[in-house]
Amino acid sequence: MLLKFTKMHGAGNDFVVVDLISQRCRLRSRDIRLLADRHFGVGCDQVLVVEPPGRPEVDFRYRIYNADGSEAEQCGNGARCFARFVRDKQLTSKRIIRVETAGGIIELRVRDKQQVEVDMGAPEFEPERIPLRAATRAASYTVALDGRELELGALSMGNPHAILRVEDVAQAAVDSLGPALERHPDFPQRVNVGFMEVVSEREIRLRVFERGAGETLACGTGACAAVVYGISRGWLQGVVTVHLPGGKLEIAWAGAGHPVVMTGPTAVVFEGSIRI
Numbered sequence: 001m002l003l004k005f006t007k008m009h010g011a012g013n014d015f016v017v018v019d020l021i022s023q024r025c026r027l028r029s030r031d032i033r034l035l036a037d038r039h040f041g042v043g044c045d046q047v048l049v050v051e052p053p054g055r056p057e058v059d060f061r062y063r064i065y066n067a068d069g070s071e072a073e074q075c076g077n078g079a080r081c082f083a084r085f086v087r088d089k090q091l092t093s094k095r096i097i098r099v100e101t102a103g104g105i106i107e108l109r110v111r112d113k114q115q116v117e118v119d120m121g122a123p124e125f126e127p128e129r130i131p132l133r134a135a136t137r138a139a140s141y142t143v144a145l146d147g148r149e150l151e152l153g154a155l156s157m158g159n160p161h162a163i164l165r166v167e168d169v170a171q172a173a174v175d176s177l178g179p180a181l182e183r184h185p186d187f188p189q190r191v192n193v194g195f196m197e198v199v200s201e202r203e204i205r206l207r208v209f210e211r212g213a214g215e216t217l218a219c220g221t222g223a224c225a226a227v228v229y230g231i232s233r234g235w236l237q238g239v240v241t242v243h244l245p246g247g248k249l250e251i252a253w254a255g256a257g258h259p260v261v262m263t264g265p266t267a268v269v270f271e272g273s274i275r276i
């Protein structure tokens with residue numbers, strides 16, 4: 001069949017967005033990998049699928065697939081693009097949109113045509129909720145890798161994140177440590193790996209090696225996880241500007257039990273269709 005899609009990005013984290021409300025189609029893992037393939041397909045970090053609501057308290061269901069075909073529980077940059085997509089396609093005229101994902105319900109607030117604010121829900125810290133193989137919850141964990149011990153933060157934003165503090169993101173060993181930690185046995189469902197440089201109490205630089213996609217130009221849940229870890233360690237406070245290679249995000253967190261609120265850009269690149 002010929003599948004219509006919209007190519008979008010949020011701070012350079014790019015997506016193929018597919019409306020499966022107006023198009024009746026079942027996407028198999030190999031279709032996802034084709035859509036995401038930058039040579040044989042369209043090319044993206046994640047494929048976002050718009051589905052009808054499965055419960056009365058939400059407006060849509062939103063499924064997220066990494067380029068390797070694996071399904072993820074949450075995607076922050078994708079959530080903002082999702083909000084813009086469903087309004088652009090007249091699937092809703094709401095400016096406050098509630099969406100069910102595999103990681104829980106999130107609320108999208110369309111600020112103006114480009115900027116969207118997302119209530120990402122509260123972070124989870126219990127090891128079994130991340131998941132992380134650790135005896136008890138801790139402010140940071142030590143993970144053994146290639147004969148070294150690495151200190152890192154670990155938490156869930158619906159999806160799992162590990163965060164390492166580094167002196168300079170430009171010098172960070174993202175290409176080697178990223179894949180090694182992504183698949184480290186301490187993270188039974190793999191993990192997204194953030195490398196955070198603290199610029200000031202309200203500003204960080206961040207690079208993220210994403211589970212199932214590799215290093216991306218931005219990671220919304222990764223930005224949330226890094227700020228939560230930085231605030232928890234006393235390095236950051238309040239609303240934090242996160243500078244990523246593809247752009248910047250504003251992340252706010254008022255502490256334990258409170259939701260993380262992310263604000264950032266959205267962009268439509270092109271519309272297309274592909275035979276699958």
Ligand SMILES: N[C@H](CCC[C@H](N)C(=O)O)C(=O)O
Pocket residue numbers: 013045046064066071072073074075076077078159160192210211212213216218219220221222
């Ligand atoms: N790779 C992530 C999903 C995409 C998250 C990221 N693109 C974001 O903006 O949050 C995972 O497997 O949990």
